[in-house]
Amino acid sequence: MAFSLFNFGKSDSNDSKQKVVEVKLDQIVPNRYQPRQVFDKEGIQELAQTIDEHGLLQPIVIREYEPAKYEIIAGERRFRAMKLLQWETAPAIIEKMSDHEAASLALVENLQRSQLSSVEEAQAYRRLMDLNHLTQAALAKGMGKSQSFVANKLRLLKLIKPVQTAILDHRISERHGRAMLDLNEKQQREMLMRIVNNRLTVRQTEDEVARLLGRPLPSEIAKQKAAARQRELSKIAPVAEPGQEASPAPAPANDATPAKKPAKKAPRKKNKTKPAKQINDARLALNTIKKSIKLATDSGFKVTTKESDNDQSYQLVIEIPKKQ
Known part of the structure; x- marks a missing residue:
């Protein structure tokens, strides 16, 4: 193509x-x-x-x-x-x-x-x-x-050359770079140092950039959207508390009919209530993995990562030498 x-x-007809x-x-x-x-x-x-x-x-x-x-x-x-x-x-x-x-x-x-x-x-x-x-x-x-x-x-x-070089060297990810696109050269340089020195995640970087530019924080916007989705789901399919069963509606009283002794009910098995539908976010999984990596490095392990993403997925390669 x-x-x-x-x-x-x-192709050329000359076989040589x-x-x-x-x-x-x-x-x-x-x-x-x-x-x-x-x-x-x-x-x-x-x-x-x-x-x-x-x-x-x-x-x-x-x-x-x-x-x-x-x-x-x-x-x-x-x-x-x-x-x-x-x-x-x-x-x-x-x-x-x-x-x-x-x-x-x-x-x-x-x-x-x-x-x-x-x-x-x-x-x-x-x-x-x-x-x-x-x-x-x-x-x-x-x-x-x-x-x-x-x-x-x-x-x-x-992006300025130092930021491009940091992406080339896998010190920051492409998404870190994208978060800095609206910053001027000086701000990009300072933000790059903060990302590398403080090991900021992409979401943390997006929040810091938003603060610099006086914009709403992406993390807060994401929380609000997640909460709104959860409320909508709750309205559609309300979920009972674990271990609780819905009480049956009382039968209407009839004075002409003598009261009958309630039949002994067989013990029921507790129904396992389905948990509320969770909001899936691949970035949440990615950040959870990164926190685990940080715990390992803080404990003295030498860990190197290579991160990239595309339209379909995030890719994170983790290398931990056997000899520390």
Whole structure:
């Protein structure tokens, strides 16, 4: 989809383009438009071990930008792993591409395959728009994304560089950054220090930003909404107190009929009353986990976390070294 939109990556009848050749590693350089700025060293080491045990399953793709000098189009992680293994040459497919095509393909290839950080993804979208003179709508269509998704990512580029770097380094999350979008540069810098030093959660950050801007606190608004929902639920399906049963309505009196001795009732099993429907909020679960992490760190454990989110879910990776 994206390949046809940007007019590159089309197949060629010349079979030599797809021929795998051996190219010296010292003749290859990374792509200058590589969107990934932070490479996981442990991940590269694991990839190197896999390549060492099973071989390179897929050659890298390069282009010759000068005689006997090549630039990576796709496969920089594999390239780094081969360098770590001290290989002299790399299996590669050499493609003929212009600077424009090489830059665009490198960006698209990484957007489709790599788990880029939100800032890296935003920077890649911006470069693709500039290189190909695309609107947000055209870019979103070519990448198979909604326009609102692309627009929200691009908004992160309005953050000052220190905040963007903190997101890249996983010191704060994308949602921390989004909370600071309405602050000026000085306020963003000060808020970043508070988040990092005091380990503020996203909700705490949103509240602090609201205080700075004189706005209602998001946490209070959320509580009010939750209480309103609970009241509505109670009106629809009132719930009895645990262990209590509704009293039957008294029968109307009839003087003409003699009173009958009430029949002995068989003991009833207590009905388990269903609890009131709870208001589910994924952020509440996320904050509960973060509080547990803070308790662990306060107890002296070394814990590192990597947090990200998207339209469907929050992702939180927790690493606790076995040797403390």
